[in-house]
Amino acid sequence: MAYYQLDETKVEDYVKNLPSMKKIFSSFDNLETKEIGDGNLNYVYFITNKDKPEETIILKQAVPFLRCVGEDSPLSKDRMNFEIMALRKESELCPDLVPEIYHDDKEMALVIMQNLNKHKIMRGEMNLGKKFPKMPGHMATFLARTMFFSSDWYMTSKTENWDAMGVEKKERVKEFVNGELCTLTENYIFSYPFYDQETNEYSPDLPQDVIDMIQKDGALKVAAAELKYKFMNNAEAMLHGDLHTGSLMVNEEETFVIDPEFSFYGPAGFDVGLLMGNMLLAYIAQGYRQKQLGNDPKDYRAWVIDAIKEINNGFMKEYDALWKKHQDEVEYPYWNFEGGAEAFAQLRKNEIIRIFKDAVGIAGTVMIRRTLGLAKVSDIADIQDTKARAELDTEALKIGRQLLLNYKNIETIEEVVKIAQEVSPL
Amino acid sequence: MAYYQLDETKVEDYVKNLPSMKKIFSSFDNLETKEIGDGNLNYVYFITNKDKPEETIILKQAVPFLRCVGEDSPLSKDRMNFEIMALRKESELCPDLVPEIYHDDKEMALVIMQNLNKHKIMRGEMNLGKKFPKMPGHMATFLARTMFFSSDWYMTSKTENWDAMGVEKKERVKEFVNGELCTLTENYIFSYPFYDQETNEYSPDLPQDVIDMIQKDGALKVAAAELKYKFMNNAEAMLHGDLHTGSLMVNEEETFVIDPEFSFYGPAGFDVGLLMGNMLLAYIAQGYRQKQLGNDPKDYRAWVIDAIKEINNGFMKEYDALWKKHQDEVEYPYWNFEGGAEAFAQLRKNEIIRIFKDAVGIAGTVMIRRTLGLAKVSDIADIQDTKARAELDTEALKIGRQLLLNYKNIETIEEVVKIAQEVSPL
Numbered sequence: 001m002a003y004y005q006l007d008e009t010k011v012e013d014y015v016k017n018l019p020s021m022k023k024i025f026s027s028f029d030n031l032e033t034k035e036i037g038d039g040n041l042n043y044v045y046f047i048t049n050k051d052k053p054e055e056t057i058i059l060k061q062a063v064p065f066l067r068c069v070g071e072d073s074p075l076s077k078d079r080m081n082f083e084i085m086a087l088r089k090e091s092e093l094c095p096d097l098v099p100e101i102y103h104d105d106k107e108m109a110l111v112i113m114q115n116l117n118k119h120k121i122m123r124g125e126m127n128l129g130k131k132f133p134k135m136p137g138h139m140a141t142f143l144a145r146t147m148f149f150s151s152d153w154y155m156t157s158k159t160e161n162w163d164a165m166g167v168e169k170k171e172r173v174k175e176f177v178n179g180e181l182c183t184l185t186e187n188y189i190f191s192y193p194f195y196d197q198e199t200n201e202y203s204p205d206l207p208q209d210v211i212d213m214i215q216k217d218g219a220l221k222v223a224a225a226e227l228k229y230k231f232m233n234n235a236e237a238m239l240h241g242d243l244h245t246g247s248l249m250v251n252e253e254e255t256f257v258i259d260p261e262f263s264f265y266g267p268a269g270f271d272v273g274l275l276m277g278n279m280l281l282a283y284i285a286q287g288y289r290q291k292q293l294g295n296d297p298k299d300y301r302a303w304v305i306d307a308i309k310e311i312n313n314g315f316m317k318e319y320d321a322l323w324k325k326h327q328d329e330v331e332y333p334y335w336n337f338e339g340g341a342e343a344f345a346q347l348r349k350n351e352i353i354r355i356f357k358d359a360v361g362i363a364g365t366v367m368i369r370r371t372l373g374l375a376k377v378s379d380i381a382d383i384q385d386t387k388a389r390a391e392l393d394t395e396a397l398k399i400g401r402q403l404l405l406n407y408k409n410i411e412t413i414e415e416v417v418k419i420a421q422e423v424s425p426l
Numbered sequence: 427m428a429y430y431q432l433d434e435t436k437v438e439d440y441v442k443n444l445p446s447m448k449k450i451f452s453s454f455d456n457l458e459t460k461e462i463g464d465g466n467l468n469y470v471y472f473i474t475n476k477d478k479p480e481e482t483i484i485l486k487q488a489v490p491f492l493r494c495v496g497e498d499s500p501l502s503k504d505r506m507n508f509e510i511m512a513l514r515k516e517s518e519l520c521p522d523l524v525p526e527i528y529h530d531d532k533e534m535a536l537v538i539m540q541n542l543n544k545h546k547i548m549r550g551e552m553n554l555g556k557k558f559p560k561m562p563g564h565m566a567t568f569l570a571r572t573m574f575f576s577s578d579w580y581m582t583s584k585t586e587n588w589d590a591m592g593v594e595k596k597e598r599v600k601e602f603v604n605g606e607l608c609t610l611t612e613n614y615i616f617s618y619p620f621y622d623q624e625t626n627e628y629s630p631d632l633p634q635d636v637i638d639m640i641q642k643d644g645a646l647k648v649a650a651a652e653l654k655y656k657f658m659n660n661a662e663a664m665l666h667g668d669l670h671t672g673s674l675m676v677n678e679e680e681t682f683v684i685d686p687e688f689s690f691y692g693p694a695g696f697d698v699g700l701l702m703g704n705m706l707l708a709y710i711a712q713g714y715r716q717k718q719l720g721n722d723p724k725d726y727r728a729w730v731i732d733a734i735k736e737i738n739n740g741f742m743k744e745y746d747a748l749w750k751k752h753q754d755e756v757e758y759p760y761w762n763f764e765g766g767a768e769a770f771a772q773l774r775k776n777e778i779i780r781i782f783k784d785a786v787g788i789a790g791t792v793m794i795r796r797t798l799g800l801a802k803v804s805d806i807a808d809i810q811d812t813k814a815r816a817e818l819d820t821e822a823l824k825i826g827r828q829l830l831l832n833y834k835n836i837e838t839i840e841e842v843v844k845i846a847q848e849v850s851p852l
Contacts, residue, residue, distance in 0.1 A: 156612070167606065170605040171603070174603045177596050177597070177600045179596040179597065183593055191760060195760050195763070197759070215763065218765045218766065218772065219772075221761075221769055222769050222773045225760070226777070229579070229662075234659050235659055333623070334617060334620060334647065335647075336621070337641065339644045340647075343644030343645070346644065347648045347651050347652065350648065351655075
């Protein structure tokens with residue numbers, strides 16, 4: 001079917017004509033459709049049978065421009081292909097952590113999936129002081145499984161045909177070349193925030209010398225440039241590509257990762273670092289926000305720190321365990337010698353620390369770009385008191401700067417937390 | 427034209443029917459065709475007008491199997507696409523350092539090019555003790571230009587449309603995914619030599635404890651595994667992929683790089699390291715060979731060492747200069763701040779050292795794989811005295827081991843030479 005852009009009327013006709021939707025909806029007679037309209041890039045519709053509200057879906061369609069900017073800002077609707085490919089792979093690896101896909105249509109650049117109407121966007125919930133005790137474990141699993149199983153450590157040794165090792169992974173990398181969206185990341189995360197670029201937005205009371213602390217620090221800019229280059233070149237694992245706290249739909253029991261349209265093959269530390277950076281921004285923001293809500297900020301912030309530790313330590317532990325289990329299964333003869341088990345353990349340790357170091361650098365970069373760059377996080381940017389906001393922005397920049405300057409020497413999440421708490425004590 | 431395999435008769439008919447060949451041959455009446463038959467992978471024909479011997483071409487055709495093993499070992503003839511793409515790009519960047527292409531035909535998996543009949547394969551000439559004073563400078567230029575101009579440092583900042591930065595490079599990476607040939611490299615260079623794999627061949631008098639020094643050293647195997655992973659994942663620059671001294675056609679004045687069918691996007695240190703490793707193997711071999719020829723080995727080996735230094739220092743210097751010149755042209759505003767020039771210089775230095783370190787690791791790996799793996803170098807492997815050969819093999823393994831174990835800390839070619847000369851004094 002040739003592409004056309006849906007609207008609230010057309011979307012119902014589209015859905016009614018799909019055989020697969022008969023499994024979801026017992027009747028199409030009394031559908032209700034709402035476009036939620038809060039996406040930066042796409043159109044998202046909730047479609048519900050008003051007679052049986054449990055019969056509900058979400059339909060997401062890409063349009064050939066950047067929605068938040070307008071039709072003058074073209075962006076290929078092919079990005080939906082990446083979302084579909086990533087969702088399918090993620091649900092194979094972590095079926096309980098991504099929404100169920102009911103239908104996809106590459107021509108129409110759309111996907112129909114489970115409506116997570118018992119879940120809310122985690123960022124907003126964190127701004128209200130809600131805790132999600134199972135989220136850290138879920139995210140550790142999501143990160144470990146998507147990174148390990150898409151990497152060469154798994155993919156090139158899962159076949160008995162050694163001569164074909166590596167070919168399948170390379171074909172995946174090729175399919176996942178997501179040039180347009182990666183270029184957005186390269187510019188808006190790694191470059192623009194680091195000089196006085198026209199798309200940047202600085203919060204009104206943020207002092208110039210704090211901005212200069214980022215934009216005029218040679219060593220910091222070298223580190224950002226090196227990390228950008230890694231991002232552009234190291235195609236090691238299938239990433240979500242935009243894994244912030246606004247890409248998680250949560251409740252007390254469940255965690256769902258949504259919106260993987262930025263998915264591509266990149267450094268395994270990238271998603272880990274995006275989440276780390278966003279959780280650290282929440283840590284900073286909640287010092288102010290929880291006080292405003294009349295809560296004890298210490299209690300909530302201590303949970304945020306615990307969650308950060310659990311996500312990262314859990315990720316490292318699970319990645320290691322998956323790798324070891326895989327080797328036990330395939331028995332790659334390379335490690336069959338006296339001391340081989342220890343050497344293999346050393347390789348795993350080296351690699352996991354390398355991934356973690358990259359993640360720390362990315363976390364620092366994220367904290368900087370969410371403060372000086374175009375796209376903000378509501379945690380801090382929605383605070384109306386501009387003086388208070390500038391103080392939080394300053395904390396974010398100081399922590400981000402420390403992480404980015406020192407990431408090559410930071411091997412544990414405890415060191416990261418120490419740096420954050422030195423700037424912003426609990 | 428559908429693919430068919432040429433032979434000495436068919437190849438003449440093929441050539442005669444090409445309009446472009448009328449520019450080369452004034453007459454097709456008295457052609458002489460010879461299949462040289464020394465390729466591992468392909469068929470290579472020399473075709474010459476016997477009446478005017480200066481009218482001569484070389485035609486190289488891929489067959490859908492690994493020639494050196496036979497029809498039972500399938501290998502896609504698509505590899506010729508990679509050779510054609512790489513040759514075209516290399517001749518754009520270094521027109522004097524690759525043969526001129528007269529014709530290519532992807533369907534037929536063949537290329538017709540300049541017959542370098544005034545040049546000889548450098549490996550064989552080095553075994554005879556010949557010096558090529560201009561080769562090191564030529565190779566420094568070849569390495570610097572192919573690495574820099576295919577990398578993101580150049581490709582993502584050469585456009586005024588910053589939003590499109592990076593897209594073209596990613597499309598090139600995609601075109602250059604060369605799964606089958608990369609898998610050969612991964613197995614035969616980075617894996618098999620490091621354990622007792624069935625395709626390995628050990629020279630008859632090589633002691634088991636010397637083999638074990640490689641195959642049972644945990645730290646060394648960890649280093650090899652990490653380097654293999656980098657090779658598989660870091661798509662930074664367009665590589666030749668097989669840049670040994672047998673891929674160079676030389677005379678006193680000129681140097682031509684041939685046979686880039688292993689070309690792909692990989693770590694920029696890879697080609698540098700392949701050449702470094704092969705030159706070090708020549709250094710080792712010539713201690714014995716030049717003595718056998720009645721020459722003073724010191725004199726020739728000193729030239730080899732000088733050539734190694736000149737290639738590597740020249741590469742580093744030229745890469746830096748190309749990058750600086752490019753920035754002067756594009757004036758990327760990222761570096762416009764007080765101290766910006768120094769920071770940019772620091773980035774270049776860091777990156778060039780990173781590339782060099784990778785090259786050292788690769789050189790070590792190459793020395794090991796050419797000694798324990800399937801594919802040997804004639805420099806050492808053609809020596810008939812098996813005792814002498816085993817001693818040279820041992821030197822190669824000792825140097826290779828040192829380089830691979832320590833590559834992350836080796837920043838200059840002088841340190842590499844020192845390690846080589848400690849094991850194998852001039």
